[in-house]
Amino acid sequence: MAQGTGHKAQDRLIVALDVPTFDEARKLVDAMGETVTTYKVGYQQFVAYGPFVVRYLAAQGKKVFLDLKFHDIPNTVANAVASAVGLGVAPYDALDPDGKKAGVFAPLFMTTIHTQGGLEMMKAAAESARRTAEAFKVARPLVVGVTVLTSDATTANTAEAVLERARLAKASGLDGVVASAKEAGMLRRELGKDFVVVTPGIRPAGGDAGDQKRVETPLSAIRSGASFLVVGRPIVQSADPRAAAEAIVREIEQALA
Numbered sequence: 001m002a003q004g005t006g007h008k009a010q011d012r013l014i015v016a017l018d019v020p021t022f023d024e025a026r027k028l029v030d031a032m033g034e035t036v037t038t039y040k041v042g043y044q045q046f047v048a049y050g051p052f053v054v055r056y057l058a059a060q061g062k063k064v065f066l067d068l069k070f071h072d073i074p075n076t077v078a079n080a081v082a083s084a085v086g087l088g089v090a091p092y093d094a095l096d097p098d099g100k101k102a103g104v105f106a107p108l109f110m111t112t113i114h115t116q117g118g119l120e121m122m123k124a125a126a127e128s129a130r131r132t133a134e135a136f137k138v139a140r141p142l143v144v145g146v147t148v149l150t151s152d153a154t155t156a157n158t159a160e161a162v163l164e165r166a167r168l169a170k171a172s173g174l175d176g177v178v179a180s181a182k183e184a185g186m187l188r189r190e191l192g193k194d195f196v197v198v199t200p201g202i203r204p205a206g207g208d209a210g211d212q213k214r215v216e217t218p219l220s221a222i223r224s225g226a227s228f229l230v231v232g233r234p235i236v237q238s239a240d241p242r243a244a245a246e247a248i249v250r251e252i253e254q255a256l257a
Helices: 022-035 043-049 051-059 074-086 119-136 158-172 181-191 218-224 241-256
Strands: 013-016 038-041 063-070 110-114 142-146 176-178 196-199 228-231
Touching: 013 241, 022 043, 022 051, 022 241, 038 051, 043 051, 043 063, 051 063, 063 074, 074 110, 074 119, 110 119, 119 142, 119 158, 142 158, 142 196, 158 176, 158 181, 181 196, 181 218, 218 228, 218 241, 228 241
Parallel strands: 013 038, 013 228, 038 063, 063 110, 110 142, 142 176, 176 196, 196 228
Antiparallel strands: none
């Protein structure tokens, strides 16, 4: 069975651990405490530290969104997804922050593939996640397809491209897609309440958009229909990351009220 979206506001927030070193990532997680339940591990941390960073977070009971955007031939992507599911299986030497045997170990929560890989690739990924999770006896991670990057400027065809790729993702058996909050409302209307919409490019009101072109505030993104918000720099680069995360959680609570 796949993991759900959760009902608490803090479960809707995913903090991107886009920092250069594991030590910085660890200090950030420690500083967040119980405020943040889910973290995104992308290229920067995974290329440097590999499965270690994922398993470290899992041993703290944190949920992990593994964002590697797999895109290749169907068999290769299926194998990659199977390996990702395997990261949620507790190794015998999983330790807690005090160096003792971990009492908890969270299965992988979510991972990404790229919708441009096409129908057969996405079908292979979805089936691989289901089959591998059953074999390992762990909860199946959500598999979501990247549609159009939020760093791409909006054009007249952006919404059409996002919807076309999202429909294909749903037909392939994926749980949802990654898309900007500007398309979240459309996707919710067209693909239903259970379709997962993960929205990066989130910036608090008055925040710097950086290199993101299609951005929204946490409040507007959730009200538009986003399931999860991925937030990096506004939290990670804040003088007080925990306070920044708490402020975003409050916005989410306001949107859900």
